[in-house]
Amino acid sequence: MATTGVTQPVRRSSTGVLLESVLKWREISILLVAVLLIAYFEAENRDFLLTSASLENLSQFIAPAAIISFGEIMLMIGGEIDLSAGMIFAFAPFVMHFAVVAGMPAPVGLLLALLASGLIGVVNGVVTLFLRVPSFVTTLGTMFLLNGLTLTLSAGTPVDVPGSPGFQAFFGHWGYSEICWAIVIGLMMHVLLRNTRWGLHTVASGGNPHGAAETGINVRRLKIGNFILSAVLSGFVGILEGCRISSVDPQAGGSQIMFLAVASGVIGGTSLAGGSGTIIGGLIGATVLGVLNDGFTLIGINAFTFNIILGAAILIAMVFNIHMTRLSRLGGAR
Amino acid sequence: MTADVTQVNSEIIRAENIVMKFGALTALRGVSLDLKRGEILGILGDNGAGKSTLMKIITGFQAPTEGQLFIDGQAVQLRSVDHARSLGIECVYQDLALANGLSIFHNMFLNREIVYPGPFRLLNNRAMRRRTQELLDEIGVHVPSVDLPVERLSGGQRQAIAVARAVNSNARVLLLDEPLAAMGAREAGLIIDLILRLKAKGSLSIIMIMHNYAQTLEIADRIMLMQRGAVTYENHAAATSVPELMEIVRREYRSMRNPASA
Ligand SMILES: Nc1ncnc2c1ncn2[C@@H]1O[C@H](COP(=O)(O)OP(=O)(O)OP(=O)(O)O)[C@@H](O)[C@H]1O
Ligand SMILES: [Mg+2]
Numbered sequence: 001m002a003t004t005g006v007t008q009p010v011r012r013s014s015t016g017v018l019l020e021s022v023l024k025w026r027e028i029s030i031l032l033v034a035v036l037l038i039a040y041f042e043a044e045n046r047d048f049l050l051t052s053a054s055l056e057n058l059s060q061f062i063a064p065a066a067i068i069s070f071g072e073i074m075l076m077i078g079g080e081i082d083l084s085a086g087m088i089f090a091f092a093p094f095v096m097h098f099a100v101v102a103g104m105p106a107p108v109g110l111l112l113a114l115l116a117s118g119l120i121g122v123v124n125g126v127v128t129l130f131l132r133v134p135s136f137v138t139t140l141g142t143m144f145l146l147n148g149l150t151l152t153l154s155a156g157t158p159v160d161v162p163g164s165p166g167f168q169a170f171f172g173h174w175g176y177s178e179i180c181w182a183i184v185i186g187l188m189m190h191v192l193l194r195n196t197r198w199g200l201h202t203v204a205s206g207g208n209p210h211g212a213a214e215t216g217i218n219v220r221r222l223k224i225g226n227f228i229l230s231a232v233l234s235g236f237v238g239i240l241e242g243c244r245i246s247s248v249d250p251q252a253g254g255s256q257i258m259f260l261a262v263a264s265g266v267i268g269g270t271s272l273a274g275g276s277g278t279i280i281g282g283l284i285g286a287t288v289l290g291v292l293n294d295g296f297t298l299i300g301i302n303a304f305t306f307n308i309i310l311g312a313a314i315l316i317a318m319v320f321n322i323h324m325t326r327l328s329r330l331g332g333a334r
Numbered sequence: 335m336t337a338d339v340t341q342v343n344s345e346i347i348r349a350e351n352i353v354m355k356f357g358a359l360t361a362l363r364g365v366s367l368d369l370k371r372g373e374i375l376g377i378l379g380d381n382g383a384g385k386s387t388l389m390k391i392i393t394g395f396q397a398p399t400e401g402q403l404f405i406d407g408q409a410v411q412l413r414s415v416d417h418a419r420s421l422g423i424e425c426v427y428q429d430l431a432l433a434n435g436l437s438i439f440h441n442m443f444l445n446r447e448i449v450y451p452g453p454f455r456l457l458n459n460r461a462m463r464r465r466t467q468e469l470l471d472e473i474g475v476h477v478p479s480v481d482l483p484v485e486r487l488s489g490g491q492r493q494a495i496a497v498a499r500a501v502n503s504n505a506r507v508l509l510l511d512e513p514l515a516a517m518g519a520r521e522a523g524l525i526i527d528l529i530l531r532l533k534a535k536g537s538l539s540i541i542m543i544m545h546n547y548a549q550t551l552e553i554a555d556r557i558m559l560m561q562r563g564a565v566t567y568e569n570h571a572a573a574t575s576v577p578e579l580m581e582i583v584r585r586e587y588r589s590m591r592n593p594a595s596a
Contacts, residue, residue: 195456197447204433204444211431214395215445216415275435 027281030268034288041295054294056175060244062283062290063178064089064237068261069268069282070189071230075135076265077193078206078223079274082124083139085234085261087146089253092117092235093242094150097159106163110171110239117235118228120146125224135227143255154250161242172243181240182283185233190279202226206274234258263314264289288313344370345407346507346539347392347423352401354387354563361387362398363563367541369507374533374540376554376571378547378579383560385543386428389509392541393425394418422506426496426513428543434485438477439466441484442499469502473528490521494528501532508532510542514549526553547576561586 068085075082092113099109124142128135161168172178193199205212205219213219237257242248266272267288268281289310296306347369354362361384369375379385391398394412403410405421412418432441440447443462449455466480475494477487484492493513500508513529514522530553532538544550550557551571559567559582567582 191454191456197445197449197455197457200436200440200447200457201445204436204440207433207435208429208431211427211429211433212444214415214427214429214431216419217445275433 027269027278027284030281030284030288034284034291037288037291037295041291041298044295045298054298058290058294059176059179061293062286063182064241064257065260065264065289066182066283066286067185067237067240068230068234068257069264069286070186070279071226071233072258072261073265073268073270073277073279073282074189074193074202074226075223075230076206076262076270076272077274077277078202078226079209080128080135080223080226081139081262081272082121082227082230082234083136083255083258084120084124084143084146085139085230086253086255086258087143087150088117088120088231088234089238089241089257090250091120091146091150092238093161093248093252094154094159094250095235096239096242097162097248098153100162106167109162113239114232114235117231120235121228121231122224124231125220125227128227129220129223143258147254150250154248156250158247158249161246161248163243168243168246172240173246178240178244181236186279186283193279198222198225203275207276260286260289263310266314346371346405347541348404348407349388349392350402350404352388352391352398352403354384354391354396355399361563362391364401365560365563365565367558367565369539369541371539372533372536373556374529374542374554376550376557377541377543377560378545378550378557379543379560380562380583382562384563385560386511388560389425389511389541389543390427392418392507393423393509422504423509424500424505424507425509426493426500426511428511428515430492430496432484432492432496435483437481437483438487438495439463439480441495442466442469442480442502444499465502469498473498473501473531475528488521490517490524493517493521493525497525497528497532501538506537506539508538508540510540512543512545514544514546522549529553547579551576559583562590 068089072082072085095113095116096106096109099112100106104112120142124135124139127133127138127141163171165173170177172181193202201212201217201222204215205217205222209219234253238253241252261282264285265277265282266285268278268283268285270277270281292309292313293306296302296309345368347367349365349367352362352365352367353360365384365388367375367388377385377388387396390396391412392403394415394417397412403412405423410421412421431444433444436444439459439462443466448458448461448465450458463480470477470480475491475498477491477495484495487495497508497510497513500510510529513525517525526549529540529542533540542550542554544554551574554571556570557568557574557579558565559579561583566586567579
């Protein structure tokens with residue numbers, strides 16, 4: 001190839017091209033895994049998807065993990081994580097409860113709960129970015145702190161969900177309300193990540209934090225914003241789940257839901273090291289986990305086995321992520 | 335300041351007695367510098383001499399501990415990289431500041447993206463893609479596709495992208511931190527070509543930090559030698575030579591080792 005100016009042909013081997021196309025369709029391949037799993041469970045158990053009760057059930061497993069994963073994905077792309085998400089989930093509905101007990105209407109209580117969640121995000125962000133504590137440690141601290149706070153405030157006992165039946169139905173009690181929220185929020189987050197400066201800068205600051213700062217991107221503001229986003233989404237899911245089961249439980253959520261959300265993101269192709277990830281991947285990851293969970297429950301595999309399979313799925317997804325990227329680099333241009 | 339109007343007018347950047355301390359370490363101990371319109375100033379010096387630090391002060395990335403910066407003869411206190419950019423100062427850092435996973439065109443417009451009008455300010459990828467292609471064609475940099483992530487480019491191509499990004503946006507002053515670092519003779523030649531072509535278009539003043547004396551004398555109009563946080567020599571490129579510069583550096587080292595006999 002003749003070259004003029006600063007030209008250098010990018011050398012690509014055929015394996016490089018092949019791997020690249022696989023990588024490009026990584027979400028598709030995970031989606032394929034989900035579809036295969038559904039087909040398998042459907043064959044094993046006729047009631048898996050085709051009855052509306054199990055479909056509803058499945059959607060209610062997927063939605064909370066998916067919505068929290070959207071926030072975690074934004075953080076992970078920027079190289080951060082929020083371990084306190086599940087405790088914000090448990091905390092927020094109590095803020096709403098106390099606001100309503102104090103005489104405020106339920107929607108105002110909801111807003112206050114989201115505001116309080118956002119403030120926890122501010123604390124997570126400020127401690128991480130200004131006091132330079134790794135977010136893993138910061139949010140580990142706020143995780144225990146919030147858990148204790150919620151248990152103290154609630155005296156360890158569940159309370160009723162405030163609000164009119166219509167309000168509750170809209171915010172989670174209607175069977176498909178949660179999955180609708182997940183899809184709407186997912187679409188908005190996808191646009192935020194892919195089509196706005198905020199999203200682009202998040203990717204840039206995860207891939208090259210120092211370089212991003214040198215181009216004038218305010219990395220701190222960006223990351224604190226993502227901590228707030230993650231916290232507000234977690235709090236919102238706590239309220240959705242409270243409305244769904246008609247009870248605000250101080251023991252709800254917790255690190256189980258947080259780890260499910262992180263796992264959804266990772267299975268969906270988000271790198272914990274920062275710099276890459278997709279929102280749709282988080283939704284698909286949550287779907288895979290939901291299908292595994294429901295499927296194994298229906299064919300009678302217990303929760304212990306489920307954890308073994310979940311663990312294996314996360315490891316395989318991670319190994320796949322890291323090595324596919326590395327291999328495609330080796331096979332492709334230098 | 336009526337004494338020498340032409341002098342003041344032709345001077346685009348002047349730094350006076352810049353001191354920079356990082357805790358106990360003094361990276362710059364009173365450095366002064368001036369840059370005239372359309373001029374290429376080459377800064378040479380050892381590792382750790384404070385070259386990058388000086389440059390980051392001129393780009394508004396960090397504020398000096400002491401000293402004053404003048405732009406177009408006006409005293410300014412740079413508040414941020416964006417502030418310096420609004421005054422026409424652009425730079426290519428030693429680490430290039432490219433986001434590896436992002437495409438060439440997203441890197442080209444990083445932090446000054448083109449967005450659609452409207453409340454959501456969505457990214458106008460199409461316009462950025464087209465503008466990037468035009469810009470690269472204009473300055474003679476060729477890449478297979480502006481959609482490629484920059485991690486797939488060679489060192490020379492990455493450097494060229496970083497330079498192109500800096501000149502895109504009506505930069506009047508371009509700061510280059512070791513633009514030829516870790517580059518083979520051929521790739522270095524291409525970047526030198528690019529720099530000379532930019533200079534030939536006029537209107538652009540360039541400060542470049544270099545390690546190779548011969549290359550610097552070839553491109554620069556004027557050179558400045560920095561050692562241990564201070565400027566130790568300054569001259570027109572035509573008035574000095576590689577042996578002379580080597581001798582100055584050697585003498586400086588000797589005086590550093592036994593100050594009494596200097
Ligand atoms: N942010 C910082 N914090 C602390 N020390 C710093 C910082 N930046 C630079 N230094 C120190 O200041 C001194 C000058 O560094 P600088 O990067 O300016 O050197 P340089 O001349 O560019 O060297 P090189 O040729 O290796 O790029 C070094 O001792 C460096 O360790
Ligand atoms: Mg340097």
